Amino acid sequence: MRNLLLSGILYCSFVSLSSVYAQKSEMPKYITNVEGVKEYSLNNGLKVLLIPDASQSNMVVNIVYNVGSRNEGYGEKGMAHLLEHMLFKSTKNLGDIKKMLSDKGGAANGTTWLDRTNYYEVFPSNDENLKWSIEMEADRMINATILQTDLDKEFSVVRNEFEIGENNPDGVLQERILSTAYLWHNYGNSTIGSKEDIERVKANTLRVFYEKYYQPDNATLIIAGKFDEQKALQYVGQYLGAIPRPKRVLDKTYTIEPAQDGEKFVELNRAGDSKNVGALYHTVPYADKDFAAIDALGEILTADPSGYLYKTLVETQKVSSVYVWQPNVRDASFMYFGVAVPNDKDIKATRDIVRTELDKIPTTKYTDQDVSRAKAKIIKQIEGVKNNTISFAINLTEIIGAGDFRLGYLYRDAVEKLTKEDIQRVAEKYFRSNNRTVGIFIPSKDEQRVKSVEYTDEQVLALTKDYKGKALEKEAAAFEASIKNLKQNFAEGKLSNGVKYGLIKKEIKGGKVQANFKFPVSNEKDLAGKTDTGGILAQLLKTGTKTRTKEQIQDRLDQLKSSIYFNFSGQTLSVNISTYKESFKEVMEILNDLLVNSTFPENELTKTITEYNTYLESNLNDPQTVAFTELSRQTTKYDKSSIFYTPTIQEQIDAFKKIKQTEIVDFYKNILGGNNGIGSVVGDLEAKSTVQILENTFGKWNSKSKYELAKPTYFETKVLDKDYITPDKENAVALGRIGFKMTRSSADYPAFVMANEILGSGGFLSARIPMRLREKEGISYGAGSFIDVPITSDVASWSYYAFLNPTKKSAVETATKEEIAKALKDGFTAEELKSNLVSWQNERKTRLGSDDTLMNLVNTYLQYGVPLEDYDDLENKVKALKVEEVNAVLKKYLSLDKMTSVYAGDFNKKL
Known part of the structure; x- marks a missing residue:
């Protein structure tokens, strides 16, 4: 302990929270209100943002520290991320942070990225949760224990997280391209860090990093949702305002990436099951005016179906998919193009094809329609986040890390003002081959090199200090998260063809409307061997109708800031709609057109199957995919034609290849229909007109196939421990399952829910299995259990899972079975039941604040x-x-004598 205290003295910033609470508290000083975001500050340098939203039943407390991998020095790679893990351990005053979060339920997490680290908690809205969250964040800001014993256990957990990422070919390729593209700037380093640095850092070194950056003058606290603003300010002043401003001065990072002086190439040779091409261009900081134009250009190039690269690469089936990404960061950013390539294509030839198409970016003549389409898509995304207050508050993390929360509004304003001249300018300026990383060095003369753009804090301040934003929107009315209130705001009925609907009257920020419909169809006999057809059909429903092209459908939905998603599984077509009050009628008209007039172009079928199979090929040896697939296959024995049959990954690939357009059309015309459907709509809509809209959408859409609910068959599970070798994979997965008979109406169901909660599912990593595997022994990044107890049949199961290093298989297997055996032999304690009950109730209260939960309950x-x-x-x-x-109840249904376990990973690896 003496050494830990001495390291704190280096920065003269280690303060006991218990002593500062006794000092006079300070009320935060009001600064400004930008579009409903109220800014305050404290004398110690802490920035505070309040985002009240009475329509929420939850609140979030999110604290953002301006420290990420950008701030790491020699030997410190991964330290910011490792410290994030450690701050969930304990503090001097409050003790075990994870246990407290577990007891309170809700949702909590911490994340680390290039410029920032954040911690947030989402709880049901009340003064106690608000006060506790602020007090806790104040305590762990300066009083985290950071013990070497805790760090020793966390090493393998973080290493395991590192290894999971190493299994992703596209992700690893992206890391290698980044590290090649950046010579000096830390954006070229992976945030999760160097495995060697992670494993060798000592607690006292980590403490120096902690005490340097985890201080009020380097943090922004965000409180959003439903809360008492005056009490929030009082608690902030009481707990965070009492912390003195540190005496140390934070040095600014000053490394600027030099202009790239030639095209670079990376060839990555390592285990994997998919082929990928990546290309990176250096761009500008989020604060720069060109950032919005570059984002829009990325959309213009890659959007499905209108993108220029999409048309020349995906439409022509040279590649299976293309995506683009430009992160919101403090210093000069980058734009990354990721391309998935079918296994039957030559990867080097495809790389050259991609480079040829990328070379056309500066010379392409972009149109007003291109810009309008991109702007609509981006604004839709911005509005979608803005009108979900909890997500908005968490999303601000990235923008604050980039310099200031107002930058997000300036970015939106810049998007709204974009012209085709802006797009042309950035295309010509930044998208040069000598600013690109995809290949080997090629010497050349007289290059016009792109220099990194630097923004000082003073420039960002000058850019943002007088920004006022747009006029405040009308606040949504409060909506209590309770079944009683749901019933009071609920109306139901039937359409002319039998579709049952439920309307939930609720104001959502921005006038948003959410809807979820499920259409059970046909019967097990008529669906035999056709589930793959239904799955592909669902993905093709937006590819064109008799009256609209794929482009027109997507363009109009973007203009309406709306989305329609389809999925078919088993015997049910699911439809999810996100729109706004003024657009609801037109969006439902578009949906009706998709349901009754789709044409399923042959080229779209080919592209969709290629994309799906490319993804499946990349998962042929993925431990998670293999484990979940094989566990299902080992515990059920259905005929291949059954809708409940689980195919191997290769069988799925082969089945997709055989699907014909005529089969899609036949399924569409004879199987699909809405007459047995149900659905719910959430929003501030007038009931009579809404019912008429639903009638116009679904009232005449009927299936020709007779509907009968298909029920699964009960297969008793047996003792089995089976390994599946996935060569050269850094991570492994353990899964187990015990089958039994139970429905949700069973008298044993409530007790079984709590048994599972205590054994593996409950709390914030505090149930027995995750506590043993992750917290006590550090042999798994993630472990737990889950149950599947249906409503309409009695085919139920309990399952456990664990992610691990392949060399830890024996330890994980032993620990998991010991915890199950111990629970069956000795049972749980009354204290365990009591503590898990509290967290379970709080989690349900939090869940009830979600619109998705309301719709699921109604459906x-x-x-x-x-x-x-x-x-x-x-x-x-x-x-x-x-x-x-x-x-x-635990002993009645669970038995190790009936547990089937599978393990997928490279178990031939040596320590």
């Missing part, structure tokens, strides 16, 4: 007749449980 009621009150009834039954009942 379950409409489809299966499960009363909305069952949500509260389950909670009441669980609250009444005694620990003896939980232990009895």
